[in-house]
Amino acid sequence: MEVVRDFTIQEGRQIKFKRNESCRVKANEEVKCPWVAYASKDHEETSWQLKTFSNEHVCLMMTKNRTANKKWLAQNLVKKLRKYPNLKHCEAATYFKWKCDLDLNKFSLTRGLTDAKNAVYGNAAAQYDRLRDYGETLLKRFKVCILHQIEHSHRYHQIYL
Template structure:
């Protein structure tokens, strides 16, 4: 997604979480502060939190009857508020999704590098604590996979010996 992308009424998403992720990504790219006003399994209303409620931007998506998708049904106005650099929407899970590819490629990412990467692309101020947990969980996910693979190595050797005696 890029900064210039605009949501339109009728845009469909496979799941509600996909809609929320798209809204979060768009808000962070465009430095907006949004919140979920009405949020349940069938619908989600997102409003702008900027300028103490003066901004009238609203986006509402709900489940389409008879289908397993969610559609934007209401999209009101453009943002009239100023930019927000708080990074409140940038959760540790979101940061993890942004850095896991770099870590899986073997890149050594220090906390300062992760924070700088997020600030460069999204201009969001993220805390050291969020960054620490995101990097730690990403390392566990990447290296945990390797540890699980090494645990299967003995079974692989036994299978080779069974299938090809004398190996």
């Protein structure tokens, strides 16, 4: 399904997924157009197989695409963020305009960029939450290790190893 989504975003078409069953999906355009893609899972249920594909269009290309959601944007921005760590919002918008001819909403681009930054750099709050687990692992692993912490506080000010 992701391959069909990538293809239609690059082609500038607005698609709609209709799930027939858990193992079959039909994708067609929201406007009246003969373009259709019908896919089903293979017998091992590890991948999708395209059964029917009609690439005829009578509709116009679109620069605004609702299938380019924040999850899709984040997946495409991860590589770019690793290469350019100080990627700005306007640079990401220019990148998608050049690559896919997309005019993106600034809010969805901001959400996608935030998710991509969390995927690349990690989430500081989630890392902080795992600090107690790290301390317990140290105590369990090294019997000589002494871990001093304040018991009545839920937040660490300092941790001594």
